[in-house]
Amino acid sequence: MARIELKDIAHSYQPAPERPEDYALRTLDMVWEDGGAYALLGPSGCGKTTLLNIISGLIRPSHGRVLFDGRDVTDLPPQQRNIAQVFQFPVIYDTMTVFDNLAFPLRNRRVGEAEVRARVQEVAEMLELTDDLRNRASGLAADAKQKISLGRGLVRKDVAAILFDEPLTVIDPHLKWILRRKLKQIHQEFRLSLIYVTHDQVEALTFADQVVVMVDGQVVQLGTPQALFEDPVHTFVGYFIGSPGMNLLPCRLEGSAARVGDHRIPLAPELAAQASAVGGELTLGIRPEFLRYSTTAEPGAVPADIAVVEDLGNFKIMTARLDGQMLKVKLPEEAEIAGDAGWLIFPPEWTRLYADGKVVEAGQ
Amino acid sequence: MKKIPNNRAWFLVLPVFVTVAFSAIIPLMTVVNYSVQDIFGPYNRVFVGTEFFEMVLQDRDLHEALQRQLLFSFWVLLIEVPLGIAIALALPVRGWLASLCLVLIALPLLIPWNVVGTIWQIFARPDIGLAGVAVNRLGIHYNYTAEPFDAWLTVLVMDVWHWTPLVALLCYAGLRAIPDAFYQAARIDGASAWAVFRYIQLPKLRGVLMIAVLLRFMDSFMIYTEPFVLTGGGPGNSTTFLSQFLTTLAVGRFDLGPAAAFSIIYFLIILLFCWIFYTVIENLGRAPR
Known part of the structure; x- marks a missing residue:
């Protein structure tokens, strides 16, 4: 186990990168604390896998250094870094038994056969593979194969971190849940450092203590699931996380209120003051969960047309039209909706302002 | 319903x-x-019942041809399969060089069989052929028209030249179908190059190797045109393989009965060997269940 530091890392797959767009991964500094459970979340092609492969050593970064516990490992191949990696599609050695699969990384490192047997037994028990140890690995279901891939990482005592590259893609939904819980359990028991790449926010938010949100080869936010939900620092985090994502409305400032079309939305005065100091293209952001709907006029409420109400079983999603823009409001199942118009209330404590995509912080 | x-x-x-x-x-x-x-x-x-079968099975010339044939197919498989795998492993993976290599390797496959025979007939001639003269200049006495061993060796080398590319191309295609994740996982597991070959590449090649082995066995076991053009089965009977024996029997001597009986035996032998190869390759190196 180790503390992993990425110093000034950047990577391009092109031989002579010039523009920032040529980089799959733009300059970033990051520290992964020992024993943490991290998720790397972002849309396809945002550089998550590149970042993961740089940590494991499958890719040598074009710039920067990788440090494990302060030791520079940038030039070391994966087998000398003591990293385990689980891939999107299960990788198993199909001519071998489950036992031999699990023993493979140890035997390659010339570990004594008695110790191999002990470690494999231990890991098999942990992963509930004991009954299959004598069986051929190729005949097993996808979830068992993925457990074997994970097990090949766990058998090595000294692994610095286990990296997951969208490991649950090919697993049935109900097994996903079980496997994720197993992973969480192993993490809590052994305090291993885990880094988990995914484009599924539910997976990231339920798995990790810390989530790293990436887009276009850049890290936009690192935070707890709660911070990502309540205080997205970038409009991308706002709409990428949450279902449905954050409502984003282009707006202008007018005193201590935001003006959207003909409507005035009151803001916290210090936020408005900070926003006018920062300048740039302003966007108002509020999560559908925090946007309130009222059938009657209230101070600060904004009139809106109701376009659609979708009933999703235990809650409702209302789509309201405000000055030609669509807003989503998440309502409790029992909420009453009167007619096709109503009032929207933007609670100032949950209303965020973004200047050129970046959050305006009131306390600055 | x-x-x-x-x-x-x-x-x-x-x-x-x-x-x-x-x-x-x-x-x-x-x-x-x-x-x-x-x-x-x-x-x-x-x-006549089984009379022709009994007659054919007791024919000494046929026994010799069968032995020759088995030995030939044995050597063909023993050389062409490992060589084909080795070539496939050594070929570049991508880029124009890969395309160029593939075209060059495929060339022998495009040549008609009797032309292959003719090419080697001239190529190996000890008086004017490039290979024949070169080998003799090296001080090794070589004359495929007179020496049975030389003739036999020439037919074998010709077959290796003609058909190894097929095995190489099949294996190349099989290797390209292995996802990168397998190699990456193997690197992380600390596998040596040999272990990667033994536990990833070779098992993943099982399917194409099966096709390669069966095709090469059947083709080599029924080889006719090339040795017919190159040596005509000689000198003596040293390169008379089964199909040539059969042709002589059926078309040359017009002994249709024995020829038909032998055809059936020939067919059954090929079927038997294919079944053996299939069963062995399908289960080779696999953990139980």
Whole structure:
């Protein structure tokens, strides 16, 4: 186990990168604390896998250094870094038994056969593979194969971190849940450092203590699931996380209120003051969960047309039209909706302002 | 729901049945017919039972041809399969160089078989052929038209030159189908190059190797054109393989009965070997269950 530091890392797959767009991964500094459970979340092609492969050593970064516990490992191949990696599609050695699969990384490192047997037994028990140890690995279901891939990482005592590259893609939904819980359990028991790449926010938010949100080869936010939900620092985090994502409305400032079309939305005065100091293209952001709907006029409420109400079983999603823009409001199942118009209330404590995509912080 | 009995759908199978009947079943049955009857003329034939089979099985020339044939196929497989795998592993993975190499390697496969025979007939001649003269200049006495061993070796080398590319191309395709994640996982697991070959590449090549081995076995076991053009089966009988023996029997001597009996035996031998190869390769190196 180790503390992993990425110093000034950047990577391009092109031989002579010039523009920032040529980089799959733009300059970033990051520290992964020992024993943490991290998720790397972002849309396809945002550089998550590149970042993961740089940590494991499958890719040598074009710039920067990788440090494990302060030791520079940038030039070391994966087998000398003591990293385990689980891939999107299960990788198993199909001519071998489950036992031999699990023993493979140890035997390659010339570990004594008695110790191999002990470690494999231990890991098999942990992963509930004991009954299959004598069986051929190729005949097993996808979830068992993925457990074997994970097990090949766990058998090595000294692994610095286990990296997951969208490991649950090919697993049935109900097994996903079980496997994720197993992973969480192993993490809590052994305090291993885990880094988990995914484009599924539910997976990231339920798995990790810390989530790293990436887009276009850049890290936009690192935070707890709660911070990502309540205080997205970038409009991308706002709409990428949450279902449905954050409502984003282009707006202008007018005193201590935001003006959207003909409507005035009151803001916290210090936020408005900070926003006018920062300048740039302003966007108002509020999560559908925090946007309130009222059938009657209230101070600060904004009139809106109701376009659609979708009933999703235990809650409702209302789509309201405000000055030609669509807003989503998440309502409790029992909420009453009167007619096709109503009032929207933007609670100032949950209303965020973004200047050129970046959050305006009131306390600055 | 009540099931409606209607077997007219069987008529849809009829075209395939007719095609197979004319392409395989009827010719095969004709051969069976010839093998159990002595035919003197269209209306003059005698049923002889297994007489031709017994006769053919006791033929010493045939025993020798069979031994020669088995030895030849054995060497063909032993050389061409590992060599093909090695070439496939050594080929570049991508880029224009890969395309160029593939085209160059595929060239022997594009040459008609009798032309291959002719090329080697001249190429290996000890008086004017490039290879023949070169080998003799090295101080090794080599003359495939006179020495049985030299003739035999020439046929083998010619077959390796002609058909190893097929094995190499099949294996190349098989290797390209292995996802990168397998190699990456192997690196992380600390596998040596040999372990990668033994536990990833070779098992993943099982399917294409099966095809390669079966094709090369069948083709080499039925080889006819190239040795016929190159040596004509000589010197002596040293390069007379089974199909040439059969041709001499059927077309040369017009002994249709024994030839038909032998054809059936020939067919069964190939079938038996293919079954053995299939079973062995399918289960080779696999953990139980």
